[in-house]
Amino acid sequence: MFNSHHILLDGWSTARLMFELFEIYHRRGDDSGLPPVTPYREALSWLERQDRAAAENAWRTVLAEVEEPTLLAPDDAGARTVPAELVITMPDELAARVRETARRNDLTLSAVFQGCWALLLGQLTGRDDVVFGSTVSVRPAELAGADQMVGLFINSVPVRVRVRPDESLLSLLTGMQRQAAGMVEHHHLSLPDIQRAAGRGTLFDTLTVTENYPMGGDDLPELPGDLTLTGARGTDANHYPLSIAALPGDGLRLHFGYRQELFTREDIEVLGDRFRRLFAAFADDPEQLIGRLPLLSDAEADRMLALGMPAQPLPGGDVIPALFAEQVRLHPDAVALVHEDTSLSYAELDRRANRLARTLIERGAGPERVVALALRRSPELVVAMLAVLKAGAAYLPVDISYPADRIAYLLTDAGPALVLATAASAEVIPDVCAAPRVLLDDPATVRETDARPDTEIEPGERRGRRRPPTPPTSSTPRDPPAVRRASW
Incomplete structure (x- = not known):
């Protein structure tokens, strides 16, 4: 058995080390016949010559406006046990079709693998802007x-991917590969330095790698003399809750390393099946839109639909406001929202939403009306969503990172009664939108809202009467299935 720390050598080096060990063993300890190797200090000298400022600027650009880390296990308290491992093998026929489709579209297998993980990570975290880690080789050709x-x-x-439902899968993968190629010359900058350049701490908690070591298959040279290698197995571990290695070889295997206190074997098997579905979708039609990809199995989709609408009307007919009010009654001091350094209890969130709802009602929000939310991801966005519902209106989320013509189309088509924004985000609202703006950070708005009562909105305060949704007809009401872990 041979053990080493990554500070000494990487996977590729392990293969080289084993080859040299076999040769020295065959020569009975004589290393005089081994070819000379470039000293490692040459690599350190090369590293010192690199343009650090240029690398920092490049990473700062790629990670601009990343608002928060992409965490699959946000409550992770650190590794307590050795990670478990599971290798899932894709069918040979599927692996062959994926390779051929990738080759036909000038894509690497690594780009396809990482693109599929970006889509799954977005689904699991509910984000359309995800960041995950990628282990890369830094063996420069000029050395x-x-x-x-x-x-x-x-x-x-880091690998950053913005997921848009109206973009094709091929476009997403091509863009990812192009970005990765443009960052190769900056791969030498350490992750802590990249994070500092981006102005952030942790960026991700999942890691990917595409392994291609010279240790097996056609890359393994014939052993010297009468030595025979009957088998070899390597294992490694890292501190991330979940890591995924693509092992191309003759087929396509995915090696999962996962912490058992956070994920079960069933969780990983579900991930493996979702990868298989995405690989198949890519091989069938890489031009299909992301929003139409089969991220869930039929059984999972049925369970999600069962959660979507109750078979019987909820008390009060308010649905979300009524459900939230019940949580306020049961758990007023429990944490309802956490964002960076801000933490709000259910009672605090309720009071803030009630005050803002009264301001919105005064400005014209109510049943049969739409309020557009041109806000960044923040506590204010959650308060605004709840306030609009309490006012009896519907809210329209507006992604302010969209192109101006897309935002103009959304607002023109929806015809909102109000647009909630901040002084900064209001700049993206086009002139064609005539709806009044309510700037949440305007001092006058803040004073007006803070002066309002924070008690529950009474039915008579709203402009009109809210009507509960008509439940679907069903002769046998179904209880929604239990959800073991929200992230899955």
Whole structure:
């Protein structure tokens, strides 16, 4: 058994080390016949010559406006046990079709693998802007003999992907590959330095890698003399809750490393099945829209639909406001919302939403009316969503990162009664939208809202009467299935 820390050597180096070990063993300890190798200090000298400022600027650009880390296990308290492992093998026929489709569209298998993970990560976290880690090789072509050197030549770098339902899968993968190619010359910058350049701490808690080591298949040279290799197995671990390695080889395997206190084997098997579905979708039609991809199995989709609308009307007919009011009654001091340094209890969130709802009602919000929310992801956005519902209106989320013509189309088509924004986000609201603006950070609005009562909105305060949705006809009401973990 051979153990080593990554600070000494990486996976590629391990293969080189084993080859040299076999040769020395065959020569009975004589290493004089081994070819000379470029000293590792040459790699350190190369690293010192790189343009650090240029690399920092490049990463700062790629990670601009990342509002929060993408965490699959936000409550992770750190590793307590050795990670478990599970290898899931894709069917040979599917692996062959994925390779052919990738080749036909000038894509690497790594781009397809990471693109599928970006889509799954977005689904699991409810985000359309995700960041995850990628382990990359830093063996520069200009460093003579780099491929024969033994040492640490890897780095973990962020991969950022914006997911748009109206974009094709092929467009997403092509854009990811283009971005990755443009960042290769900056892969030498360490992850802590990248995070500092981006102005953030942790960016992700999942790690990917596409392994291609010279240790197996056609890459394994014939062993010297009468030595025979009957089998070899390597294992490694890292501190991330979940890591996924694509092992191309002759087929396509996914090696999952996961912490058992956070994920079960069933969780990982579900992920493997979702990967299979996305690989198949890519092989069938890479031009299909992301919003139409089969991220869920038929059984999972049925369970989600069962959760979507109750078979019987809820008391009061308010649905979300009524459900939220019940949580306020049961758990007033429990934490309802956390964002960076801000934490609000159910009671605090309720009071803020009630005050803002009265301001919105005064400005014209009510049943049969739409209020557009041109706000960044923040506590204010959640308060605004709840306030609009309490006022009896419907809310329209407006992603302020969209192109101006897209935002103009959304607002023109919806015809909102009001647009909630901040002084900064109001700049993206086009002139064609005639709806009054309510700036949540305007001092006058703040004073007006803070002066209003924070008690529950009474039916008589609203402009009109809210009508509960008509439940679907069903002769046998179904209880919604239990959800074991919200992220899955």
